[in-house]
Amino acid sequence: MTHQESEYVQLKVPKGMYDLNVGQPCPQLLPLELLSSADRTHIKDPTFLQYAAQQGYLSFRKELAAFLSSETGHGTGADELLITAGNSSAIHLIGTHVAGACNTRPLALVESPTYQFAVNVLKVCGFDIQTVPVDKDGIVVEEIERLLIEEKLRPALVFTIPSHQNPTGVSLHPRRRQKLIQLADSHGFHILADEAYQLLSFPEAGTDLALAAEDTTEQGVVFTIGTFSKIFAPAIRLGWVQGRPPLTQKLSEHPMLISGGGMNSVMAGWIEPLMKNGAVQTYLQDLRQQLFLRYRHLFRAVREKLPEIQVITDPSGGYYLWCKLPEKLDSLPLFELATQKYNVSFRPGTRCHTSADYLRLCFAYHTPEEIDKGVELLASAYEEYKNSLFPRAKPRGK
Template sequence: MCVTPQSLEGLCLRIRLVTSVCSLTHDGTGHAHSNLAYADNRREKDRLRIAVSSYTLTQQETDIMESNGEKHEQEYPVHYYEEIGALKNHKLTTFHIGAAGIPELQKAAEIMKIASQKRLTYESTSCANLMQYGFTMGDSDFLKSMAEFLTVEYGDDVDSDDLLVTAGASQGLSTIGSLLFHKGDFVFIESATFFSAINIFRDDLGMKLVNVPMDEDGMDMDALDELLTLYRPRSSHEISDKQPFWAAVYLVPCFQNPTGTVLGAERCKHLIRVARKHGVLIISDDVYGLLSYTVSKNDVNRSREFICPKRLFAYDDKSDPDYRGNVASVNSFSKIFAPGVRLGWYELPKRVHNIVRDSGLCQSSAGFNTFTSGIMATAINLGLVAENLRDLRRLYKKRMQSLIDTLQRELPPEVLFTRPKGGYHLWIVLPEKCSSMELLKICEEKFSLAFQLGSIFSPDEQCKNCLRLSISFVEEAEIVDGARRLSKAIKSFLDSPTEE
């Protein structure tokens, strides 16, 4: 087959036209129609519609596309966990995945379908404000609805003026870190903490991480106080209106990742005093705060089935005489709904709120994720988000209790583990000289299960004798069976003469 440069160029133009049209938004039949709005007139629209619905690539065109690396249907991973290879072995019990399972995601998809139909029907017959550049704080309906929803779920007043929409917790962390701090600034973190936060602060933003010791109740506040005193003279940060804090303290106070622990009331109060004393910003990662398993006994006024821990932001009381606003709460729908919506929110003190809202990033984009927040507002107003959250709490409570009960029966006494009352995660501590890396190899090869290594939650790879189990992706029956197999693997590992 002979192809001239001229014919090749013309052919490629035709192929690019068809594939670009076909790759746009499709209806349920697989035919693309979105590009028709750009046609000059009705005749051109009809011509394109016919061309798109009936055109088939010839073998010559297919060969040319493949030879140029332009395959008609490029194969990409369908989601993040496939991309990183976390599901390459489908026989494994997936204790290592901290995300919702397929049935929960399917319910979330149904909710979004209902809410989208309702909201977009309204938008298409009104001014379509949701399709315009948005309000910098986020969709106004969302802010009001979210404040009301959170007030009920927390059992504590939430002011819509304190909220600001984000594209998820990770984007929230990155944005607030980049706006309020610069390379070389200090961020004080729990000695075991969310590994993506480590990557964002250290690798993306170039901040210096300082480990703060923890015990079974969370971050040690006396140790934090001493470390802040020690490191303040080493800071080169220049305080300004746009960067009023010389350092940050990052932590996950409720149902912590990876340990599942909750920072108690006295420690929360102590932390606020320390932050005010040293002039630092607490970045409170609250993505698990609403996933409480504690059942309400007599909350007649709120009619809540589950009671959530008081959020850290509320301990920084605006009525205090020395209040300045030292807590920034970062939250997300990823754990309480579905990660694919890429939607979250800040709860911020006024001085931090103004910095984020007035930033070039927020002003240029006219808010983060306006469209999805508008759809979510409708879902909230229909009562679908509260119902879904209630169902998730019931489901995860059963799963977590099954995991705890099984480990309690099966694990040897020298192996310790937390007993979370909410969230996704449970933390296991092996005897000090044991390597969870070696245990993982045995578990994958002989016991068909996987977990997260404790070392990834530490910037200096401590916690090598620890591991994290997550219950969100695994059905209850598999959790029980997987926990039994894990216990057998640990017993075998501890009895092995090669233990290190």
């Protein structure tokens, strides 16, 4: 059974626990052989081990640009890219960059529900937070426009997950994408687009463009952040910022990069030949198929074994299924019962920056067979929890 309990991991999953919360790839799908066989010629050059170029070394950015262009069908230039240590570091880098340019305490508009840890990082960067709802077409840009015009809000940043959003799985509608960029340009704020799942569309679904690729403003208003964490392996801590060249150039002058140089060039040198020879592309194609298979198992299992729980969205990619409990039920006590008695876990809505009647299920970590068993256990926990609130009347004796 899938589990992870070694000293290396941040989140331990004990053997016997069906963890439908953990947003990580299945260990059996991790590219161990690819990484171990990669050409590491760069390591023979002593300059490769010095402080790195602040934007990331050019040949890697060129190879990454070619990879992104091939995957999305949209030309991407090396000058549009800045290398990061993954999306969490990129959120902090951009957050401090934007906040540092403000004369007063900055405001960030963030999706609700959303990736809670991104909100926490933005708070550390000094932002006040105001939420904007998400519907079937992504972040409600019409509400952002209302806040700008009627409430006279002046955000410095809007945080959104445009493709296969965490936790809902929805993608931002093309009309809203263009409107959001127009609002940013006319009202003077930046967009931080967390695109961790952009390249994980299911087969036949088609890959969304990065939001930054649709930014035609002169100086640029969109920071797209991407990562190899979801499409290859989390521990390599390698990602990128994509934006108009003036944006990435200015970001490369961040004091942290001036002090420490570019991020994670050693791992970039490990991944570069795997992009060049097509190994990353082949692996990604198979990963999409595997995720789609797991998604279908989870969707079917929830519909069959938890018919009272509403599946809110039908994602076309990503990691997650977003669900809603019936009225008056709370995902927190269900979570406690499920984890403590039934050895199955999920993510309550309150941990996704929204209300407790929602829950998130991840289909990426477990095998299809384990997903089926996990949902079966969750169904048992759900019945016990519901019956504790609404006991069934005992039949009267004759």
